[in-house]
Amino acid sequence: MIRALWVAVICLWGSLAGAQDFSGLARVLPEQSGVEDRRGGLSVDLALSQGVPYRVFTLTDPARFVMDFREVDWQGVEAAALDRSDRAVGLRMGGFRPGWSRMVVDLDGPYLPKTVDLRVTPETGQAALEVVLRSAGSEEFAAAAGAPDLPGWDLPSDGLRAERRPRQRGEDPLVVVLDPGHGGIDPGAQADGVAEKDLMLRFGRELKEVLLRAGGMDVVLTRRDDNFVSLERRVAIAHQVQADLFLSLHADSLSAGRAHGATVYTLSDSASDEASRALAQRHNRADMLAGVDLRGSDDVVADVLMDLARMETQPRAERLAKAVRLSLADHDLPLNSRPMRHAGFSVLKSPDIPSILLELGFLSSKRDRANLRDAEWRARMAVALRDALAAWRRADAATADLVRQ
Numbered sequence: 001m002i003r004a005l006w007v008a009v010i011c012l013w014g015s016l017a018g019a020q021d022f023s024g025l026a027r028v029l030p031e032q033s034g035v036e037d038r039r040g041g042l043s044v045d046l047a048l049s050q051g052v053p054y055r056v057f058t059l060t061d062p063a064r065f066v067m068d069f070r071e072v073d074w075q076g077v078e079a080a081a082l083d084r085s086d087r088a089v090g091l092r093m094g095g096f097r098p099g100w101s102r103m104v105v106d107l108d109g110p111y112l113p114k115t116v117d118l119r120v121t122p123e124t125g126q127a128a129l130e131v132v133l134r135s136a137g138s139e140e141f142a143a144a145a146g147a148p149d150l151p152g153w154d155l156p157s158d159g160l161r162a163e164r165r166p167r168q169r170g171e172d173p174l175v176v177v178l179d180p181g182h183g184g185i186d187p188g189a190q191a192d193g194v195a196e197k198d199l200m201l202r203f204g205r206e207l208k209e210v211l212l213r214a215g216g217m218d219v220v221l222t223r224r225d226d227n228f229v230s231l232e233r234r235v236a237i238a239h240q241v242q243a244d245l246f247l248s249l250h251a252d253s254l255s256a257g258r259a260h261g262a263t264v265y266t267l268s269d270s271a272s273d274e275a276s277r278a279l280a281q282r283h284n285r286a287d288m289l290a291g292v293d294l295r296g297s298d299d300v301v302a303d304v305l306m307d308l309a310r311m312e313t314q315p316r317a318e319r320l321a322k323a324v325r326l327s328l329a330d331h332d333l334p335l336n337s338r339p340m341r342h343a344g345f346s347v348l349k350s351p352d353i354p355s356i357l358l359e360l361g362f363l364s365s366k367r368d369r370a371n372l373r374d375a376e377w378r379a380r381m382a383v384a385l386r387d388a389l390a391a392w393r394r395a396d397a398a399t400a401d402l403v404r405q
């Protein structure tokens, strides 16, 4: 097993106890950190104010090198300044899972770690993590690729095994999963000093409060803080809590045209237009950029049984999308010129949970951006969505009766 030689999962807490103060986050020291070309490969150096547990691995399609750490503070660290290598064609870092940070280096070809070394200076407690990557053959690279298996690292432990709950007819609380888009290492769209991930987390929390106040609903957020959550995990969470519906919240940028107003997306293999296709591709790609191994992840949804489940679920998702559009119009909220669209968003692929993706507006539009930053506007949007869910719930319960007859 080649991988075992260089995948390093090291815990330093024990060996270094007493050497220095471990309270607080380790900071990255940017002056002594960087990615540089070397003969036959490249080196990744990261200087930290203290030693932390970490792991490293590589991924294919495209070739990436990933480092995970116990949470570190990236303040003052610029990706562009760190990347001084031609072989590293991109670099990102940020929060990944609660308590963990990630750095992803895009490689211009297959390279594998030759040495992985963490040295701690006893006097200062500072740690230097040095990885040397050497050029590798593509077969060797493919064989080594993949995140080391750490139980519970990403998927909720019993996530996809949850029993399918029978369809509701309005007796029990409606289980609503709200999915604030992006997070952590994946900021989503950014414009004028605001990031989509922050706006959507804020709105997700506000909407949750409004729905809970309305009563008759249990509300679960797929993320509660600024951490990365993979698309697969978002879907798994919805299954785990046996959601009645899944609502993904976004506010992306569109460079083409002057897109503004809200758009409701439902799942389809073929996108309704080029912009929708590009948007779905960008969202699905965010997982890859964050260093998620996507090999085989679509096999799950290729299953015929899932297609059958979807035949019942898809019309319900369409009705949900329609209820949202109507309620937004009722509340005089701005709608896109084509407010109902569809595309192949991975996050909408639950076969048995009606799922929609709502672009509340576009961060690339000045007016939408101002709206999204306006607490009063967001409150109106939350109330409109509350009413939409109530309307959908009534209609859905009625069709459940029809199906049963």
Ligand SMILES: [Zn+2]
Binding pocket: 181, 182, 188, 189, 196, 249, 250, 251, 252, 283
């Ligand atoms: Zn988005």
